[in-house]
Amino acid sequence: MTNKKLSIKITFLLLVLSIFAIGQDHSNNAEDVHGTPVEKDVKAEQKEFIDHHLKDSYDFSLFSYTNDEGEAVHIGMPLPIILFDKEDGIKMFMSSKFHHGEDIAETGGVFYKVYHNKIYKTDEAGSLDFDEHHHPTNYKPLDFSVTKNVAMILIVSALMFWLFTNLAKSYKTNNGIPTGAGRFFEPLILYIRDEIAIPNIGEKHYKRYMSHLLTIFFFVWFVNLFGLTPLGVNVTGNITVTLALALVTFFITTFTANKNYWSHIFWMPGVPKLMRIVLAPIEVLGMFIKPFALMIRLYANMVAGHVVLMSIIGLIFVFGNWMGGTLTFGLAFGLSILELLVALLQAYIFTMLSALYFGSAVEESHSDH
Amino acid sequence: MTIPNIVGAGLIVIGAGLGIGRIGGSAMDAIARQPEASGKIQTAMLIAAALIEGIGFAALFAS
Numbered sequence: 001m002t003n004k005k006l007s008i009k010i011t012f013l014l015l016v017l018s019i020f021a022i023g024q025d026h027s028n029n030a031e032d033v034h035g036t037p038v039e040k041d042v043k044a045e046q047k048e049f050i051d052h053h054l055k056d057s058y059d060f061s062l063f064s065y066t067n068d069e070g071e072a073v074h075i076g077m078p079l080p081i082i083l084f085d086k087e088d089g090i091k092m093f094m095s096s097k098f099h100h101g102e103d104i105a106e107t108g109g110v111f112y113k114v115y116h117n118k119i120y121k122t123d124e125a126g127s128l129d130f131d132e133h134h135h136p137t138n139y140k141p142l143d144f145s146v147t148k149n150v151a152m153i154l155i156v157s158a159l160m161f162w163l164f165t166n167l168a169k170s171y172k173t174n175n176g177i178p179t180g181a182g183r184f185f186e187p188l189i190l191y192i193r194d195e196i197a198i199p200n201i202g203e204k205h206y207k208r209y210m211s212h213l214l215t216i217f218f219f220v221w222f223v224n225l226f227g228l229t230p231l232g233v234n235v236t237g238n239i240t241v242t243l244a245l246a247l248v249t250f251f252i253t254t255f256t257a258n259k260n261y262w263s264h265i266f267w268m269p270g271v272p273k274l275m276r277i278v279l280a281p282i283e284v285l286g287m288f289i290k291p292f293a294l295m296i297r298l299y300a301n302m303v304a305g306h307v308v309l310m311s312i313i314g315l316i317f318v319f320g321n322w323m324g325g326t327l328t329f330g331l332a333f334g335l336s337i338l339e340l341l342v343a344l345l346q347a348y349i350f351t352m353l354s355a356l357y358f359g360s361a362v363e364e365s366h367s368d369h
Numbered sequence: 370m371t372i373p374n375i376v377g378a379g380l381i382v383i384g385a386g387l388g389i390g391r392i393g394g395s396a397m398d399a400i401a402r403q404p405e406a407s408g409k410i411q412t413a414m415l416i417a418a419a420l421i422e423g424i425g426f427a428a429l430f431a432s
Contacts, residue, residue, distance in 0.1 A: 195412070293423035300426035349419045356416070 224343030
């Protein structure tokens with residue numbers, strides 16, 4: 001790489017980072033001006049902020065602050081909302097119509113309102129009816145919106161597609177030697193093949209599982225890493241995302257399993273007849289517990305990491321002096337480094353356990369038990 | 370969060386901590402005995418720790 005190219009890249013990186021730096025500065029100033037008079041609400045505000053961060057949202061907000069006139073300013077971009085209404089058909093509009101959940105969106109004479117992160121159909125006044133458990137009874141259209149998490153999944157998918165197709169192409173043009181980012185990713189891919197896939201699945205069958213293992217490893221890793229950036233996304237900390245990932249592993253295990261796998265579940269060879277009857281329900285349960293544990297592990301690890309990190313950053317505002325600020329900054333920095341490790345470790349564990357389950361599905365029967 | 374929930378969460382953390390601690394300690398012993406097998410031992414250690422962690426988290430969500 002020439003020096004000029006490198007310097008352009010560094011300049012671009014610095015520009016991107018400076019955008020976040022400017023944003024950070026603004027919100028801090030606002031906290032100084034307006035945060036001090038409402039001292040008692042800092043903890044409640046923080047809890048609300050963390051809850052808001054952990055949830056999915058309809059717009060991609062980078063940060064928000066209160067300006068000198070006392071108005072809340074949100075910096076970010078709106079995302080498309082796609083609703084399937086039983087009566088009025090498909091509705092598409094941008095989430096800016098909701099004004100961050102404060103307004104009622106009107107589209108073609110139909111009104112929608114966001115209440116507790118869910119979209120309900122409503123009238124012009126935005127009234128909602130509640131049942132005795134304080135849940136709205138208004139009609140809830142089927143929601144196919146591109147939310148923050150969906151947008152992030154699409155971005156990561158596009159990034160991965162671009163990165164790895166380029167990597168594959170570079171082998172062709174450069175006599176089998178990777179270039180650029182490929183030099184970083186090739187050892188990782190080889191590691192997954194040689195240390196995860198082959199020892200767990202076996203020489204004979206590992207090839208057809210490699211695409212899934214590689215996809216899941218890099219997807220989980222990238223998404224975890226994006227969760228640590230100031231973009232403030234929490235994709236793997238959303239249980240539906242991890243459920244989908246675990247379901248794919250479950251389906252692949254179930255549908256590629258051989259006779260030996262099923263016989264180990266329903267009629268365990270090598271144990272007394274009575275034990276076989278006792279073992280069968282336990283093994284069937286185990287079939288579902290395995291992907292369930294995969295789902296919970298990734299989800300809980302990411303949520304726990306985000307909550308702890310944000311609580312520690314929040315301590316800066318609780319202390320409100322330079323000593324507490326410095327101390328918590330050091331703590332948050334150390335914890336961020338740990339989270340970098342956790343991001344990689346969780347991707348590795350997910351891949352490793354998936355490979356282990358695939359291995360059990362294609363294992364040939366042994367005569368020794 | 371009620372008091373039984375908090376006590377339960379504490380018990381879970383104690384149990385999971387003991388379990389993962391034992392795995393880590395045994396892995397250390399094993400690596401000290403056979404440094405050349407440290408790669409394999411680490412992998413096995415991570416898998417066992419991940420399994421306990423999964424159950425621990427499941428119990429934490431139930432509590």
